[in-house]
Amino acid sequence: MALKAKEKVKIIQKFRIHDKDTGSSNVQVAVLTKEIERLTEHLKRNPKDNHSRRGLLGMVSQRKKLLDYLKNTNVRKYNNVIKKLGLKR
Numbered sequence: 001m002a003l004k005a006k007e008k009v010k011i012i013q014k015f016r017i018h019d020k021d022t023g024s025s026n027v028q029v030a031v032l033t034k035e036i037e038r039l040t041e042h043l044k045r046n047p048k049d050n051h052s053r054r055g056l057l058g059m060v061s062q063r064k065k066l067l068d069y070l071k072n073t074n075v076r077k078y079n080n081v082i083k084k085l086g087l088k089r
Contacts, residue, residue, distance in 0.1 A: 003034060015081070025070045026081050032063040033085050 003011075008031060012022055015030040039056045043049060067089065070078040082089050 003031070003038065007034065015084070025066050025073075026077060029063055029066050029070070029081055030085060032059050032066070033087070035059055036063065 011030045011034055012027050015024075015026045016022070017024050017026065021027060036056065036059050039052060039059070043053060043056065046052070067078065067081075067087075070081065081087075
């Protein structure tokens with residue numbers, strides 16, 4: 001099950017750059033991080049769910065690509081997102 005709409009809206013409001021921002025790198029990384037956390041908890045309870053594990057690996061890869069892009073374009077935003085999300089990079 002994906003993130004609920006209310007949770008997603010809260011994340012978007014916290015990381016958006018302007019009022020109508022829903023797809024900037026900051027927002028995408030934050031939403032992916034929340035999805036990754038949710039899916040990680042699911043896999044702790046269901047260790048044999050290999051289909052979800054594959055989806056998790058894809059999400060982690062996508063987040064890494066977005067973070068690399070953010071780091072190359074705007075280091076200040078990158079550091080801000082990393083700090084807010086508590087990621088180890």
